[in-house]
Amino acid sequence: MTAPAWWKNGVCYQIYPRSFADSNGDGIGDLRGILEKLDYLQWLGVNVLWISPFYPSPQFDWGYDVSDYTDIDPDYGTLADFDQLIQEAHQRGMRILLDLVLNHTSDLHVWFQQSRSSRDNPYRDWYIWQDGVNGGPPNDWESLFGGSAWQFDEQTGQYYYHYFFAEQPDLNWRNPEVKEAMFNVSRFWLDRGVDGFRLDALDTIYEDPNLRNSQIDTSLEDLFIDFRLGLADPELSALRQKIRYQHDLPEMHDLMKELRSLVDQYENRVLLGELEQPSYYGNGADELHSVFNFSLIGAMHAPRLRKVLTERLSELPQGAWECNTMSNHDRPRSFTYFSDGAQNKSRARLALALIMFLQGTPVIYYGEEIGMQDFYPQSVEQFRDQLGTWMYNALRTRRGISHTDAFEIAANKVCRDCCRTPMQWENAPNAGFSPLGIDTWLPINPDYKAGINVEEQRGNPDSMLMFLRQLVQIRQTYPAIRLGSMEILHNEGGILAFWRKTSEQSCLILLNMSAAQEEFTQNNDNLRTIFNTGRFTQGDKVGINLTLQPYEIFIAESTR
Numbered sequence: 345m346t347a348p349a350w351w352k353n354g355v356c357y358q359i360y361p362r363s364f365a366d367s368n369g370d371g372i373g374d375l376r377g378i379l380e381k382l383d384y385l386q387w388l389g390v391n392v393l394w395i396s397p398f399y400p401s402p403q404f405d406w407g408y409d410v411s412d413y414t415d416i417d418p419d420y421g422t423l424a425d426f427d428q429l430i431q432e433a434h435q436r437g438m439r440i441l442l443d444l445v446l447n448h449t450s451d452l453h454v455w456f457q458q459s460r461s462s463r464d465n466p467y468r469d470w471y472i473w474q475d476g477v478n479g480g481p482p483n484d485w486e487s488l489f490g491g492s493a494w495q496f497d498e499q500t501g502q503y504y505y506h507y508f509f510a511e512q513p514d515l516n517w518r519n520p521e522v523k524e525a526m527f528n529v530s531r532f533w534l535d536r537g538v539d540g541f542r543l544d545a546l547d548t549i550y551e552d553p554n555l556r557n558s559q560i561d562t563s564l565e566d567l568f569i570d571f572r573l574g575l576a577d578p579e580l581s582a583l584r585q586k587i588r589y590q591h592d593l594p595e596m597h598d599l600m601k602e603l604r605s606l607v608d609q610y611e612n613r614v615l616l617g618e619l620e621q622p623s624y625y626g627n628g629a630d631e632l633h634s635v636f637n638f639s640l641i642g643a644m645h646a647p648r649l650r651k652v653l654t655e656r657l658s659e660l661p662q663g664a665w666e667c668n669t670m671s672n673h674d675r676p677r678s679f680t681y682f683s684d685g686a687q688n689k690s691r692a693r694l695a696l697a698l699i700m701f702l703q704g705t706p707v708i709y710y711g712e713e714i715g716m717q718d719f720y721p722q723s724v725e726q727f728r729d730q731l732g733t734w735m736y737n738a739l740r741t742r743r744g745i746s747h748t749d750a751f752e753i754a755a756n757k758v759c760r761d762c763c764r765t766p767m768q769w770e771n772a773p774n775a776g777f778s779p780l781g782i783d784t785w786l787p788i789n790p791d792y793k794a795g796i797n798v799e800e801q802r803g804n805p806d807s808m809l810m811f812l813r814q815l816v817q818i819r820q821t822y823p824a825i826r827l828g829s830m831e832i833l834h835n836e837g838g839i840l841a842f843w844r845k846t847s848e849q850s851c852l853i854l855l856n857m858s859a860a861q862e863e864f865t866q867n868n869d870n871l872r873t874i875f876n877t878g879r880f881t882q883g884d885k886v887g888i889n890l891t892l893q894p895y896e897i898f899i900a901e902s903t904r
């Protein structure tokens with residue numbers, strides 16, 4: 345079976361639980377906070393919630409370092425809270441996806457604690473241990489986050505492998521016990537009623553069993569720095585080459601098939617992978633239901649999008665169902681990323697319109713609906729994201745960059761704190777996230793006082809919030825826009841134009857992605873406006889030639 349109907353019809357909303365809603369006033373978001381906001385989410389029209397990890401964790405990587413896969417971190421609540429959340433979400437017709445971190449655990453997970461304790465511990469082979477070679481690490485593999493991927497462990501005199509931080513040792517997925525344990529984790533949550541998983545850092549699960557050297561001298565760290573600084577080639581070919589024995593191994597596809605059959609034993613569950621390779625759809629029905637079409641983010645110009653989308657569509661097997669997104673907890677907020685200083689709001693709206701109307705399931709990142717912006721830390725000491733601290737140090741030591749510049753770059757381009765600040769609920773102390781006087785876990789962007797908050801936008805028909813809500817409603821009203829095929833029009837110029845069609849309905853989407861006025865000619869003389877940010881209102885008939893203002897959005901139905 346391909347993706348279930350609820351997933352295709354869905355509008356997904358990513359909740360970063362630490363920052364979404366704080367029910368007990370300790371400055372940290374929690375599950376009961378989410379529960380209290382379900383009515384709001386329902387009002388907004390989203391019907392799938394992807395919740396970033398809330399399992400017990402030492403929070404070295406804010407939950408992406410799990411120390412117990414079948415419980416809730418006390419910061420966020422209890423399993424009883426979770427059960428209530430699932431139940432109340434389901435009552436509202438909403439689905440819940442959990443974030444499953446399969447590649448690695450926290451170094452404080454009891455499995456790793458056991459594993460590192462002695463060479464003959466039964467958990468030894470649950471992680472990847474190797475002897476050193478010539479007084480150094482086993483091979484030339486590196487960690488994405490700096491230095492050798494092999495960490496020497498005094499206690500047993502061997503090295504363990506970690507693709508991310510040393511605090512996140514990779515599990516040994518070639519050990520059947522590991523696979524069984526993680527499959528049991530999946531069953532634990534599926535039995536509890538979750539509707540599926542977003543699978544974290546998926547393609548790093550397997551490494552080359554022969555430990556072949558990458559034989560590439562440039563360090564992964566440098567390639568990653570260039571990538572984060574926007575200096576790498578967009579295809580990241582050097583970086584991909586460097587990690588060719590550490591990621592995306594062919595074995596992944598058999599594993600995904602196994603996981604898919606596990607999930608298919610339950611009714612109507614979904615697997616969404618944090619990767620973009622279409623190969624992970626398998627034959628369209630036997631691996632993941634969805635992967636992210638991340639390439640959209642870097643392609644926000646009509647000519648580039650026409651190319652990217654056309655290529656992408658040609659690579660997808662029948663049954664593939666894309667996930668379209670503009671931001672998440674690892675990236676700049678879309679409002680900031682697309683801002684040009686002049687037409688920020690229109691550009692942010694255009695980006696949201698794109699993911700709402702392309703074929704696939706849109707994924708909105710919490711706060712995106714009110715146009716939340718990146719809010720940068722003020723000093724290195726303030727960084728809560730280790731990636732920021734790491735990058736600052738790397739720029740200082742590897743690149744010899746001055747303190748001021750290294751801080752600037754790390755804070756503005758790498759540290760992920762900026763996109764994780766607390767949700768702005770109202771124009772009240774702490775933006776209504778936590779009570780007055782509480783220090784929230786990350787500082788709150790003061791722009792909540794300037795209208796960037798839910799409560800004030802709810803009462804304002806011109807707000808970002810009401811705009812997005814309207815797009816969600818359009819999507820829910822027109823089956824062609826949710827489920828229809830997609831036909832890209834190969835017009836010239838700055839307007840991205842495409843049809844969404846079912847056998848009963850045809851909708852034309854025009855997005856002027858340029859800062860200039862653009863002309864569009866079409867030969868259908870039976871178009872009626874569904875939505876327009878310009879002069880047409882719903883129901884207006886439009887003519888053959890249309891002029892669209894910069895960033896104008898126009899949606900129409902063909903009534904023939």
Ligand code: GLC
Pocket residue numbers: 405408409445508544545618673674
């Ligand atoms: C994924 C997560 C990211 C995390 C990394 C390591 O990319 O999205 O936040 O740091 O995996 O778990």
Ligand code: CA
Pocket residue numbers: 366367368369370371372373374419
């Ligand atoms: Ca709390």
